[in-house]
Amino acid sequence: MKRILMTLPMVLVLILGAFLYWGLNPDRNPNEIPSPLLGKSVPDFTLAGIDGVDVGGFGSAELSSGGIKLVNVFASWCVPCRAEHGVLIKLAARENVQLYGINYKDKPTDAQQWLAEMGNPYAAVGSDFSGRVGIEWGVSGVPETFIVSPDGVILYHYRGPLVGDTALRDFGEGLRRAREQIGQS
Amino acid sequence: MIPEFGHLALTLALAIACVQSVLPILGAGRGNVQWMQTARTTAILQAVLIAIAFGALMRSFMVSDFSVLNVVENSHSLKPMLFKMAGTWGSHEGSLLLWVFILAVFGAAVAVFGSNIPLSLKARTLSVQAWITVGFLSFLLFTSNPFLRVFPVPLDGNDLNPLLQDVGLAIHPPLLYIGYVGFSIVFSFAVAALIEGRVDPAWARWVRPWTLAAWVSLTAGITLGSWWAYYELGWGGWWFWDPVENVSFMPWLLGTALLHSAIVTEKRDTFKSWTILLAILTFSLSLLGTFIVRSGLLTSVHAFAVDPERGVYILALLGVSIGGSLTLFAARAGAMEPGGIFGTISRETGLMINNLLLATATATVLFGTLYPLFLEAIAGEKISVGPPFFNASFIPIMLPLVIVMGVGPFLPWKRADLPGVLTRLKWVAGISILAMIGVWYWTTKGPALGVLSIGAAVWLLLATMMEWSKRVKLFQEPFGASLRRARNLPRASHGMTLAHAGLAVCILGFVGSSAWKEEVVTFVEPGTDVKIAGFDVRFQGVEREMGPNYITQIGTLVVAKDGQFITTLHPERRTYPVAQSTTTESAIRQTVAGDLYASIVEPSAQSARGKWTLRIIYEPLVNFIWFGAALIVLGGLFSLSDRRLRVGVPKKRISRAVPAPAE
Numbered sequence: 001m002k003r004i005l006m007t008l009p010m011v012l013v014l015i016l017g018a019f020l021y022w023g024l025n026p027d028r029n030p031n032e033i034p035s036p037l038l039g040k041s042v043p044d045f046t047l048a049g050i051d052g053v054d055v056g057g058f059g060s061a062e063l064s065s066g067g068i069k070l071v072n073v074f075a076s077w078c079v080p081c082r083a084e085h086g087v088l089i090k091l092a093a094r095e096n097v098q099l100y101g102i103n104y105k106d107k108p109t110d111a112q113q114w115l116a117e118m119g120n121p122y123a124a125v126g127s128d129f130s131g132r133v134g135i136e137w138g139v140s141g142v143p144e145t146f147i148v149s150p151d152g153v154i155l156y157h158y159r160g161p162l163v164g165d166t167a168l169r170d171f172g173e174g175l176r177r178a179r180e181q182i183g184q185s
Numbered sequence: 186m187i188p189e190f191g192h193l194a195l196t197l198a199l200a201i202a203c204v205q206s207v208l209p210i211l212g213a214g215r216g217n218v219q220w221m222q223t224a225r226t227t228a229i230l231q232a233v234l235i236a237i238a239f240g241a242l243m244r245s246f247m248v249s250d251f252s253v254l255n256v257v258e259n260s261h262s263l264k265p266m267l268f269k270m271a272g273t274w275g276s277h278e279g280s281l282l283l284w285v286f287i288l289a290v291f292g293a294a295v296a297v298f299g300s301n302i303p304l305s306l307k308a309r310t311l312s313v314q315a316w317i318t319v320g321f322l323s324f325l326l327f328t329s330n331p332f333l334r335v336f337p338v339p340l341d342g343n344d345l346n347p348l349l350q351d352v353g354l355a356i357h358p359p360l361l362y363i364g365y366v367g368f369s370i371v372f373s374f375a376v377a378a379l380i381e382g383r384v385d386p387a388w389a390r391w392v393r394p395w396t397l398a399a400w401v402s403l404t405a406g407i408t409l410g411s412w413w414a415y416y417e418l419g420w421g422g423w424w425f426w427d428p429v430e431n432v433s434f435m436p437w438l439l440g441t442a443l444l445h446s447a448i449v450t451e452k453r454d455t456f457k458s459w460t461i462l463l464a465i466l467t468f469s470l471s472l473l474g475t476f477i478v479r480s481g482l483l484t485s486v487h488a489f490a491v492d493p494e495r496g497v498y499i500l501a502l503l504g505v506s507i508g509g510s511l512t513l514f515a516a517r518a519g520a521m522e523p524g525g526i527f528g529t530i531s532r533e534t535g536l537m538i539n540n541l542l543l544a545t546a547t548a549t550v551l552f553g554t555l556y557p558l559f560l561e562a563i564a565g566e567k568i569s570v571g572p573p574f575f576n577a578s579f580i581p582i583m584l585p586l587v588i589v590m591g592v593g594p595f596l597p598w599k600r601a602d603l604p605g606v607l608t609r610l611k612w613v614a615g616i617s618i619l620a621m622i623g624v625w626y627w628t629t630k631g632p633a634l635g636v637l638s639i640g641a642a643v644w645l646l647l648a649t650m651m652e653w654s655k656r657v658k659l660f661q662e663p664f665g666a667s668l669r670r671a672r673n674l675p676r677a678s679h680g681m682t683l684a685h686a687g688l689a690v691c692i693l694g695f696v697g698s699s700a701w702k703e704e705v706v707t708f709v710e711p712g713t714d715v716k717i718a719g720f721d722v723r724f725q726g727v728e729r730e731m732g733p734n735y736i737t738q739i740g741t742l743v744v745a746k747d748g749q750f751i752t753t754l755h756p757e758r759r760t761y762p763v764a765q766s767t768t769t770e771s772a773i774r775q776t777v778a779g780d781l782y783a784s785i786v787e788p789s790a791q792s793a794r795g796k797w798t799l800r801i802i803y804e805p806l807v808n809f810i811w812f813g814a815a816l817i818v819l820g821g822l823f824s825l826s827d828r829r830l831r832v833g834v835p836k837k838r839i840s841r842a843v844p845a846p847a848e
Contacts, residue, residue, distance in 0.1 A: 002519045003515070003519050006458070006514060006515045006518050006519045007515040009462060009465075009466070009511050009514065009515075010508065010511035010512055010514070010515050013469070013507050013508060013511055014508065016555075017500070017503070017504050017507075017508070019555070019558055019559060019562055020476070020500055020503075020558075021497075021500055022562050023480075023558050023561075023562070024480060024496045024497060024500065
């Protein structure tokens with residue numbers, strides 16, 4: 001009995017060591033804590049369109065039908081969004097996805113001018129001037145991009161601009177997994 | 186040339202450590218006195234060689250030798266000299282060198298000052314210490330060489346993080362390391378005792394000063410780090426249960442338990458295998474801390490640059506040292522016969538409760554810290570464990586400990602009269618309850634646990650003071666006689682009183698500043714008024730000024746209470762162009778009652794252009810924390826200076842064996 005008791009610390013430490021060794025896996029990133037919205041339906045919302053933009057607004061209803069969708073949160077005052085915009089245009093053209101835009105805390109006139117100048121890849125753009133809808137989506141900074149399934153469930157959440165190899169690789173991986181999940185090639 | 190010199194010195198130190206790890210312990214096994222005595226020479230030589238290496242690296246930092254990669258990455262010619270020097274231990278490589286340096290200094294200190302320790306135990310201890318040195322020196326030389334050159338030589342360095350340009354931070358790591366690494370010598374003593382197969386009161390007495398020295402430094406280091414986060418980082422708090430904070434706190438908790446269980450082993454010749462286990466585990470937790478900080482295993486605000494290869498190396502070191510020592514423990518500890526027996530109500534029992542609670546608290550913190558890792562490994566889920574878990578689990582464990590702490594010192598060894606002691610303490614209990622009612626009457630806003638903790642702190646403070654006055658017969662005898670008694674009391678006894686009272690004062694600070702903290706975060710424009718904790722604060726605006734290596738924006742806040750002007754606060758936002766980063770310099774009005782703490786940040790959303798984010802916090806009693814921690818450290822130092830620790834168990838009078846904390 002005593003012998004077993006004296007061996008206990010060693011056994012516990014060995015188990016702990018195994019966990020620590022597992023934790024050293026270089027692919028593991030402990031700083032990446034996923035959005036709590038993953039796997040949940042998109043929040044209930046409707047956003048009005050922006051005057052002078054040729055596409056209208058949208059809401060949870062539009063996101064709960066059709067195919068796989070991307071929801072991008074952007075603003076004209078956000079510099080990384082400018083860098084990301086070209087990528088979004090290519091993405092919308094190349095991938096078989098519909099791109100929705102939430103225009104976050106932005107003046108409608110600024111947003112309209114920006115889209116006119118840079119091109120509009122979005123199927124619909126809603127103006128979230130108060131930032132209320134952004135809060136519902138758990139947006140912590142712009143730009144952010146969500147992948148939404150055909151029935152309106154959030155499958156993936158990317159924080160930051162989709163610029164550079166790492167970002168595109170991670171996002172592409174997210175998109176590939178999302179497609180696997182819903183059984184679409 | 187000098188950096189190569191340092192590199193050579195390190196290599197030589199490794200060779201000498203290899204010799205020290207074999208020769209003395211073999212000598213102790215064969216009874217060869219000459220072999221055993223080599224430990225003294227090698228330990229000192231090792232410390233000198235590593236000191237040379239450390240000095241060489243520091244020199245490279247001081248003269249800004251940008252041909253050394255480490256200097257390029259962690260320094261800049263425009264930095265003030267003090268921070269150039271502190272840059273020596275600002276990086277992974279440099280701090281590891283400091284780690285090994287302290288390890289060697291502790292070994293040398295035992296070799297020089299431990300003249301009352303039997304030769305065979307000393308030889309074995311120093312050999313074990315050398316095993317640790319070999320492990321970490323080889324790690325340093327093979328994976329993290331601080332002396333690597335870079336060519337072509339860059340024109341200037343990449344600066345040290347401006348956040349780290351603070352006096353508090355410059356001395357925080359060395360103190361913390363003295364604490365962390367200081368426990369290595371206790372570990373070595375424990376392993377040596379296991380190899381020798383003998384633990385007795387004398388062993389506990391030799392170990393105690395080293396434990397105390399390490400514990401005092403660790404206490405001071407943790408306090409300084411916390412103080413720095415509070416005053417410098419503008420975090421608006423002093424403890425965040427961040428993994429890196431936790432890994433320094435766990436050795437402290439367990440080290441505290443060790444300190445107390447070693448007393449039982451020393452005085453009553455019992456708790457032997459438990460003391461040995463604590464000695465092993467305390468240093469193991471220090472090693473675990475080193476591993477977690479340097480491997481990027483958990484998400485944290487601190488942490489060095491991450492390299493998986495280094496992680497594997499340290500983990501292997503951990504496995505060998507912790508696994509090895511615990512295997513030895515499993516094989517040998519069962520044979521240690523228990524010593525003195527004791528009654529259910531006795532000082533032994535009191536200290537046992539202390540140990541059980543401290544060990545449980547440590548396990549709780551360990552579990553909370555590593556839980557995200559466990560969960561991710563088993564279920565693939567990612568979460569973070571924050572203050573709510575620790576507050577809900579840690580505080581309920583500590584409260585009974587504080588209550589028992591009030592009673593413990595009254596209990597004599599072997600058998601005690603608990604009802605008698607409690608009768609003596611009835612006034613203390615009464616006043617504590619009155620204090621709780623008073624707090625509750627004053628404000629019902631805070632949590633019930635807060636009121637309870639205040640009562641516990643008052644209880645501990647008064648009981649500790651009463652115990653001391655009982656010892657010196659204060660008010661029972663003439664004042665002069667009491668004073669004489671106080672002078673004749675062993676220093677360790679004063680030390681205990683100081684440390685226990687210090688903890689009580691700390692608790693008042695912990696509770697006051699967390700349970701009754703008020704915080705306002707708001708956008709402000711010049712002229713905006715904010716009300717907090719009875720103060721009226723007016724934001725006057727922000728001005729730009731130039732500092733030596735930064736640009737600063739200074740805000741002006743006028744603070745008034747009941748229409749009376751009190752003070753102006755100047756929180757700053759500094760931009761360091763070279764490092765391309767900004768820091769927050771909070772402004773604080775400090776009083777005994779509490780701190781009014783203000784910081785400003787320019788808002789990130791441009792929709793709020795021209796406005797500033799103002800954060801004002803009122804933290805009641807927060808200064809009690811620093812004052813209480815100072816008392817605890819002072820208590821430790823008092824105890825360390827006790828002459829009983831300097832003399833051997835058979836009352837030999839050796840005056841030069843002063844256990845000094847390593848510099």
